[in-house]
Amino acid sequence: MKDFRRIALFTLVIGVIPFCTQSGVMLNFVMTALYACLLSQAWNVLGGFGGQFSFGHALFFGTGAYVQAIAQMQWGLSPWVALPLAMAFAAGVGAFVGAASFRYGLKGSYFALVTLAFAEVFRILATSVPFTGAGVGLMLPLKESAANMQFANRAGFIWLMLGLVTLALCITAWLRHSRFGAYLQAVRDNEDAARAIGVNPFSVKLIATVLSGGLMGAGGAFYVQVFQYIDPGIAFGSHTSVEALVGAIVGGLGTLWGPLLGAISLHILADLTRNLFGQLPGINMVIYGVVLIVIVMFLPRGMAGLGTITPLQWLRGSKRSDGDKS
Amino acid sequence: MNTLLQIEGVGKSFGGLKAVQNVSLSVTEGRLSALIGPNGAGKTTLFALMSGFLTPDTGRVVFAGQDITGQAPHLNARMGLTRTFQIVQPFAAQTVRENIAVGAHLHLPRRAQALGFAESVAQQVGLSPQLDKLASDLTVAGRKRLELARALATRPRLLLLDEVLAGLNPQEIAEMIPVVQGIAQSGVTVLMIEHVMQAVMTLAQEVWVLAQGQLIAQGSPAEVTNNKAVVEAYLGHGTAERLQKNAARATAAAQEAQT
Numbered sequence: 001m002k003d004f005r006r007i008a009l010f011t012l013v014i015g016v017i018p019f020c021t022q023s024g025v026m027l028n029f030v031m032t033a034l035y036a037c038l039l040s041q042a043w044n045v046l047g048g049f050g051g052q053f054s055f056g057h058a059l060f061f062g063t064g065a066y067v068q069a070i071a072q073m074q075w076g077l078s079p080w081v082a083l084p085l086a087m088a089f090a091a092g093v094g095a096f097v098g099a100a101s102f103r104y105g106l107k108g109s110y111f112a113l114v115t116l117a118f119a120e121v122f123r124i125l126a127t128s129v130p131f132t133g134a135g136v137g138l139m140l141p142l143k144e145s146a147a148n149m150q151f152a153n154r155a156g157f158i159w160l161m162l163g164l165v166t167l168a169l170c171i172t173a174w175l176r177h178s179r180f181g182a183y184l185q186a187v188r189d190n191e192d193a194a195r196a197i198g199v200n201p202f203s204v205k206l207i208a209t210v211l212s213g214g215l216m217g218a219g220g221a222f223y224v225q226v227f228q229y230i231d232p233g234i235a236f237g238s239h240t241s242v243e244a245l246v247g248a249i250v251g252g253l254g255t256l257w258g259p260l261l262g263a264i265s266l267h268i269l270a271d272l273t274r275n276l277f278g279q280l281p282g283i284n285m286v287i288y289g290v291v292l293i294v295i296v297m298f299l300p301r302g303m304a305g306l307g308t309i310t311p312l313q314w315l316r317g318s319k320r321s322d323g324d325k326s
Numbered sequence: 327m328n329t330l331l332q333i334e335g336v337g338k339s340f341g342g343l344k345a346v347q348n349v350s351l352s353v354t355e356g357r358l359s360a361l362i363g364p365n366g367a368g369k370t371t372l373f374a375l376m377s378g379f380l381t382p383d384t385g386r387v388v389f390a391g392q393d394i395t396g397q398a399p400h401l402n403a404r405m406g407l408t409r410t411f412q413i414v415q416p417f418a419a420q421t422v423r424e425n426i427a428v429g430a431h432l433h434l435p436r437r438a439q440a441l442g443f444a445e446s447v448a449q450q451v452g453l454s455p456q457l458d459k460l461a462s463d464l465t466v467a468g469r470k471r472l473e474l475a476r477a478l479a480t481r482p483r484l485l486l487l488d489e490v491l492a493g494l495n496p497q498e499i500a501e502m503i504p505v506v507q508g509i510a511q512s513g514v515t516v517l518m519i520e521h522v523m524q525a526v527m528t529l530a531q532e533v534w535v536l537a538q539g540q541l542i543a544q545g546s547p548a549e550v551t552n553n554k555a556v557v558e559a560y561l562g563h564g565t566a567e568r569l570q571k572n573a574a575r576a577t578a579a580a581q582e583a584q585t
Contacts (some may be wrong), residue, residue, distance in 0.1 A: 189417035198403035
């Protein structure tokens with residue numbers, strides 16, 4: 001399979017970077033870029049392939065982050081055990097939110113609002129209950145060792161995150177070449193037509209939410225391991241939700257490499273603007289916004305769709321083909 | 327001759343509008359039947375009630391001996407009851423091959439098998455040259471064929487076709503009729519909603535006529551088109567009588583001229 005070969009190549013190339021450079025800035029950049037890639041990939045599973053636009057993916061991110069911290073600090077588990085647990089919990093929250101929304105046929109903007117609301121509910125809950133450390137948050141004790149998933153240098157974190165990104169890429173590739181993926185895209189494009197030929201939209205969307213939630217949870221767990229601190233605002237705040245969806249949309253929805261491309265480009269852009277205009281606080285967000293508007297106008301299929309539209313369509317700023325123009 | 331689909335006393339109201347009232351009919355296995363009627367008669371609603379997209383207020387739907395009243399459409403599709411849509415519903419962002427493969431996946435779990443089967447179905451409906459086109463790039467006629475192909479790929483026992491000829495020009499209709507005929511001859515039971523009478527007359531072995539939500543006639547195409555109630559449903563009350571009178575007057579005039 002071509003996709004899997006390319007993924008293997010990608011993993012190999014990124015995997016050797018820590019051997020090539022000792023630059024802390026460079027390694028830090030690779031790590032945070034990979035982290036952004038994971039979030040966008042996770043969002044792409046549900047938003048890109050399933051067409052269900054979530055505005056509250058921080059819900060899964062935060063769940064993963066808190067489970068990762070609590071499993072170590074309160075249940076005394078190894079972080080290597082906590083990580084799959086965090087992913088499972090986030091996936092479970094995905095199952096709950098998905099079941100609740102799709103059972104009542106929530107679509108489009110309603111689904112987006114419900115996910116946003118759930119993330120907000122979780123944020124408030126996390127500020128009020130004791131086992132999350134309430135508003136103070138949780139501070140993971142510093143115990144530097146590979147067994148503790150607290151690596152002495154960035155290389156360890158890069159390989160860990162690379163493993164997770166590879167997992168996300170493999171899941172995405174599987175969506176492109178499997179019955180489940182075909183069903184998911186069919187439901188995205190036309191739910192009624194899919195139902196008429198034997199697709200159960202409820203279960204298909206539910207499974208997609210579980211997969212997406214699980215991957216997002218891994219992102220949260222990774223965050224805790226790197227920064228050793230989590231509070232309700234970081235965990236369930238809208239910043240993470242936006243970062244995940246913007247990367248996927250800018251890169252190209254429902255594609256394999258698009259979210260990666262989008263996440264990395266935006267990451268570079270954010271870094272550049274922060275360095276260039278550091279003395280003007282907030283200006284980086286303005287530029288970020290302008291770039292976003294330009295991309296949505298001129299690259300309706302995202303950066304990955306750059307090769308698939310003709311220059312004429314590009315000049316016209318053609319919309320995503322929607323099949324309505326008969 | 328077995329009955330494949332039977333509906334008994336089926337009714338559905340939307341607010342104060344009785345879209346379908348107390349309709350009973352049975353579709354015989356292996357036949358190509360048609361459901362006709364003026365616009366707004368409730369034909370598409372009846373299809374939705376049969377295929378599970380709507381749940382009837384009254385009555386029941388029996389398919390292959392099992393009560394499927396209110397059963398979800400995807401479960402009906404698994405039993406072999408599939409419908410197409412009057413307003414075509416392609417998976418626009420996907421190629422023709424991928425569109426058809428979604429239907430084929432009902433019986434073929436492996437991607438390669440489904441994509442391969444899609445090719446043979448495309449050939450059956452005359453879509454082979456367009457296999458790698460995006461569904462959104464097809465003409466209306468192409469989309470109608472795609473709608474048909476996708477349903478056919480599920481290997482249905484009963485295919486409900488909702489106006490596959492609507493919006494086509496005469497030549498496209500003439501090309502499409504043999505396709506539908508071929509499907510019926512391959513052993514699939516077909517029930518079609520159709521306005522194009524040329525097609526109904528050549529294709530259907532049995533015709534039901536629906537008007538204002540009620541069945542008003544049933545029989546062979548010739549019987550139904552000569553039915554007084556059917557003519558009046560289409561052309562207005564008293565038309566049949568008027569037409570007869572006009573015909574009689576014309577004959578009388580002709581006889582007078584001869585003498």
